[in-house]
Amino acid sequence: MQIVITNKSHSIYAEIICNTIKEASKVRGTGIAKRKPAYIISKMENGNAVIALEGDRFAGFCYIEAWGHGKFVANSGLIVHPDYRNLGLAKKIKQLIFKHSRSKFPEAKVFSITTGLAVMKLNSDLGYKPVTFSELTDDQSFWEGCQTCKNYDVLTRTEQKMCLCTGMLYDPKASNKETSKEVKENVFKRLKKIKHTLFLKKVKNVK
Secondary structure, three states: OEEEEOOHHHHHHHHHHHHHHHHHHHHHOOOOOOOOHHHHHHHHHOOOEEEEEEOOEEEEEEEEEEEOOOOEEEEEEEEEOHHHOOOOHHHHHHHHHHHHHHHHOOOOEEEEEEOOHHHHHHHHHHOOEEEOHHHOOOOHHHHHHHHHOOOHHHHHHOOOOOOOOEEEEEOHHHHHHHHHHHHHHHHHHHHHHHHHHHHHHHHHHHO
């Protein structure tokens, strides 16, 4: 199994990707933004997607979308072909597309809206946090993509404040702060341990 960043040569898989997404949305009964082959091809040619292949057989796919002039990035259209499900492939695709997104858009906030518990777990493992929709992009082009979802009326009735999907966000700045906090706490623990050791030695010498 190969999981790679796409290029123009992968455009031959655009049709089956669109069909797989379409069928999956029917089964789930909730929103996966439907895309046309031309849109998928544009993502492939720009290197803004990841594809999984077993030989020349399509196995899985996910692509990057940038919103708000690159301030927000979404990893969209995560799909695994029925023949390759329950093998942990979605997790591997998600990990690579997330890493690729962080490389291409290092300052961007990476977000996701989903109803799937499995996707929520994948997002959580990567550092996403649950957030309200108001913390996501206000770029209307993104929200218009929800029109193909059967629950779109819920989104419109609430003025884009909520829907059946859960909003999740990875904020690189917040993540760096958490990392710095962890480093400071570890340093503090080490200093405390050294100080405690020196104190014990001092007490021993006094005796």
